[in-house]
Amino acid sequence: MDREEYVEAVLVAVESIPAGSVATYGDIAAFVGQGGPRQVGAIMREYGGGVPWWRVIRASGIPADEVVDQQLQLLRGDGVRVTNGKINLRQVRWDPEEES
Numbered sequence: 001m002d003r004e005e006y007v008e009a010v011l012v013a014v015e016s017i018p019a020g021s022v023a024t025y026g027d028i029a030a031f032v033g034q035g036g037p038r039q040v041g042a043i044m045r046e047y048g049g050g051v052p053w054w055r056v057i058r059a060s061g062i063p064a065d066e067v068v069d070q071q072l073q074l075l076r077g078d079g080v081r082v083t084n085g086k087i088n089l090r091q092v093r094w095d096p097e098e099e100s
Contacts, residue, residue: 001034009034010043013096017055019078021094022087024059031096054078055094061087 001009009032017023025037025044032040037059044053054074057063062085063071072082080092 006032006034006039007043007047010040011047011051014044014048014051014053014056016096017052017094019052019055020080020092022055022057022075022080022089022092023094024089025056026059027094028056057087057089059089061089063087 010028013028013031025040028040029035029037044056054071076082080087
């Protein structure tokens with residue numbers, strides 16, 4: 001898969017996350033089948049403005065410092081429960097297998 005295809009695959013995966021769910025950067029990389037969390041993060045920073053970027057979160061459940069307030073507000077708007085600035089991934093983690 002070349003870079004353009006990889007970028008497209010990552011963005012399509014992020015668009016697939018339903019409201020009320022989140023995925024980690026590593027989840028997206030695993031779903032796409034290439035790269036890792038850092039590569040997905042780089043793509044999201046560069047190209048993610050047109051997809052629901054706020055549904056992709058660190059594996060710790062804590063948003064990135066530079067977007068924390070906006071991300072938490074958007075997640076709350078999606079119906080995701082936020083406790084002490086953290087998302088409980090066990091409760092809201094996206095499972096693409098459940099989509100089919």
